[in-house]
Amino acid sequence: MPRIIYQGRVHEARAGQTVLDVLLEGGEPIAHACRVGACGACIVRATEGQPPAQAQVGLRDAWRAQGYFHACRAEVSGDLVVEPLGEGARVAAQIEERAALSPTVARVFVRLLGELPATAGQYVTLHRGHTARSYSIAALPAPGILELHVRRVPGGALSPYLCDDAAPGDPLLVQGPLGHCIYVPGRPEDPLLLAGTGTGLAPLWGVLHDALSANHRGPIYLFHGALTPGDLYLVEELRQLAATHPGLRYVPSAVRAEPDSRSMSAAPPELELGPLDEVIARHLPSTSGMRAFLCGAPEIVALLKRKLYLAGTSLRDIAADAFVPTAPPAASTR
């Protein structure tokens, strides 16, 4: 029976268990959230033994070489000696500032107290106590400052704190970054398609601003989808940005038109109704030759990826980060 040795404590694994299951069952307080290798919350390090390749997908080469892996993706096949993330993989940080962007979304600024080279559009994992959740970097407004957009999930372990209670100076640990949605200069004429739902706007905001700063010459389409108009945010800022950048087309959309009682803001005049994939198809029947960035709800990201591929976008030109939510507790035990 293979064994996982975590900080000197020995845990026996049953067939088919993941390293995360074994450690949780053994009472180890391992932070975890999505359980599908998307959020990075449960990354640990193997100091002896080889973690399976699929548990290291998406990690930087340097991290792979040092034995880091997603504990939730590692089905146990042999003995492993495992340690928590080292100091080098997390930096101390503190809340810098918090402000409401809408009734349900807050802009949270985090000050890093150590080195963490990051690019807008990537995501970091915030650790507070034993809770870890991932958030995309919307901007780096000053050296060592991360801007995040956080939607309040009622009853959630971290987002209500970030949206309502986080105070300047509150300590955090920040891990990462990971993620694929970054603007890479070099093909300045390419048309760009940025599409996301909810706070999926955060990484797109980063990609958009980096593209504009790099004087991207091709047209840029930004599709921001929501359930109702009240779930949109940064509408005025994006409208103004589009007014001053002729190459930028901003298309806010909502599935339903009903005014949202939580929001006092009027629906933007550009608002389109319908599911995001249909709104995009109305504007861009063919997406051949476009570079696409997709973020937000996992089912929408998966749907858009498929539809854009069918509409002509090459899969290697699609960068996508799905905001996979925390797996329900039922999935925690086998």
Ligand SMILES: Cc1cc2nc3c(=O)[nH]c(=O)nc-3n(C[C@H](O)[C@H](O)[C@H](O)COP(=O)(O)OP(=O)(O)OC[C@H]3O[C@@H](n4cnc5c(N)ncnc54)[C@H](O)[C@@H]3O)c2cc1C
């Ligand atoms: C790569 C990545 C990037 C992310 N970037 C952002 C970001 O920029 N901004 C942002 O606001 N969030 C982002 N998230 C989501 C974020 O990590 C948390 O999942 C979210 O903030 C909820 O955390 P919580 O601790 O408040 O709630 P939790 O304690 O995690 O959840 C409470 C309950 O609500 C359920 N739940 C949570 N979210 C959802 C949902 N969307 N749909 C249905 N059920 C849900 C959970 O399953 C659980 O039962 C990202 C996630 C990933 C994986």
